[in-house]
Structures are given as C-alpha cells and as structure tokens.
Amino acid sequence: MALLINNTRARYGLAAISLHWLMALIIIGMYPLGLYIDSLGYYDAAYKTVPHWHKSIGVMLMMLLVVRVLWRMMTVQPKVLSHSVVQKRVVKIAHSSLYVLMAVALVSGYMISTADGRAIAVFNWFEIPALPAVLDEQEDVAGLIHFWATTTLIILAGAHALAALKHHFINKDKTLSRMLVSTGRA
Numbered sequence: 146m147a148l149l150i151n152n153t154r155a156r157y158g159l160a161a162i163s164l165h166w167l168m169a170l171i172i173i174g175m176y177p178l179g180l181y182i183d184s185l186g187y188y189d190a191a192y193k194t195v196p197h198w199h200k201s202i203g204v205m206l207m208m209l210l211v212v213r214v215l216w217r218m219m220t221v222q223p224k225v226l227s228h229s230v231v232q233k234r235v236v237k238i239a240h241s242s243l244y245v246l247m248a249v250a251l252v253s254g255y256m257i258s259t260a261d262g263r264a265i266a267v268f269n270w271f272e273i274p275a276l277p278a279v280l281d282e283q284e285d286v287a288g289l290i291h292f293w294a295t296t297t298l299i300i301l302a303g304a305h306a307l308a309a310l311k312h313h314f315i316n317k318d319k320t321l322s323r324m325l326v327s328t329g330r331a
C-alpha cells in the first residue's frame with residue numbers, strides 16, 4: 146500500500162490529514178488557555194507567561210492556516226460521501242465556515258495583541274510587527290470579535306466531530322477513516 150501525500154478524489158493525503166489534526170488539537174487547547182488568560186489578574190505570576198504562549202502558538206496557527214489554504218488550492222478535494230445534494234451542500238458550507246472562523250479568530254487575536262502598537266514576540270524567537278490600528282478602541286472590539294469567533298468555531302467544530310462520528314458508527318462509511326489514515330489505493 147502506498148503512502149499518499151496528495152489528496153485523491155477518494156481519500157485525504159498525509160499533508161491534509163496532518164494539517165487537519167495538528168490544527169484541530171492546537172485550536173481545542175487554545176480555547177481554555179484563552180479563557181484562563183481572561184481570568185488572570187495583572188499581578189498573577191501566570192500573567193507574564195500564559196498570554197505570551199497563547200499569542201506565540203496563535204502565530205504558529207496563522208502560519209499553518211496559510212500553508213493549509215495554499216495546499217488545499219493546489220490539490221484535489223475528496224468527494225463528500227453523502228448521497229443527497231442538500232447534505233453535500235451543508236458539508237461544503239460547514240467546511241468553508243470552519244475556515245472563515247479560523248481566519249477571523251486568528252486575525253482578531255493579532256488585532257488585540259498589536260492594538261497598542263507592540264510587536265508579538267513569538268517564543269522570544271522572532272517578532273511579528275504590529276500594523277497600525279484600524280479600529281477605534283481596537284483592543285476591546287477585537288476582543289469581543291475574538292471571543293465570539295472562537296466560541297462559534299468550537300461549537301461548530303463540535304457539531305462537525307459529532308457528524309463524523311455518526312458517519313463512522315451509524316452510516317458505517319469511510320468519512321472518518323479516510324481522515325485518519327492516508328494509505329490505500331490512489
């Protein structure tokens with residue numbers, strides 16, 4: 146059995162599978178980390194470290210999202226395994242919405258962090274410069290957008306995961322297994 150790097154019309158390849166699970170795990174971890182930041186007071190010891198990790202990991206996610214979107218544009222997409230036209234449409238809309246929400250969550254996070262003109266030090270390794278603020282009270286407005294975009298993203302991803310489990314255990318089709326392993330006939 147060959148290891149597939151690229152997608153085919155029947156399966157996801159190793160690149161799409163790795164990017165999907167790496168980003169899903171990080172995003173799910175980032176949500177409670179963000180809520181924890183919100184509960185911290187200025188004088189808590191963790192105030193000096195946890196926001197720094199959240200922002201640094203967030204910048205990594207932004208880079209992964211760019212790679213993922215470019216990769217997706219360069220490779221074919223496997224056919225959706227639902228029979229009805231309506232279900233196929235719903236799946237496509239859900240996947241596009243997940244991409245839009247990821248982008249809004251990441252850009253709003255960047256806009257909170259750089260609202261005061263400060264660059265983001267990524268793991269004290271390199272810096273992402275701040276662009277000039279574009280909104281009045283940018284920190285607060287972007288903070289509100291960030292909370293709602295990330296919350297909607299987590300809820301939609303939860304529904305998406307339940308749909309994948311339904312396909313696996315009730316419809317008994319390959320929807321989940323082809324997102325887990327990349328070997329098989331091309």
Ligand code: HEM
Pocket residue numbers: 172173175176177178179180181182183196199200201202203204206207247250251252253254255257258265288291292295296
């Ligand atoms: C998809 C990835 C991300 C998720 C799931 C996420 C999640 C969250 C959540 C749930 C909060 C708490 C919001 C609140 O209670 O109001 C938060 C706060 C925050 N996030 Fe993110 N975040 C992500 C990416 C980013 C990125 C890329 C940055 C910056 C580069 C960032 C910067 C911040 C900052 C600075 C706060 C504190 C805001 C405040 O205290 O008002 N986040 N994040």
Ligand code: HEM
Pocket residue numbers: 161165168169170172173217223224225226236240241243244247298299302305306307309310320321322324
């Ligand atoms: C924050 C978490 C998640 C995000 C943002 C996310 C996002 C996506 C996106 C955008 C796709 C479309 C394919 C692509 O372009 O890569 C996809 C496909 C898929 N995801 Fe997720 N996902 C998440 C979590 C999960 C979880 C927890 C599961 C399973 C328990 C799951 C199972 C699947 C499956 C099976 C597919 C393939 C669907 C098909 O072929 O029609 N995902 N996901």
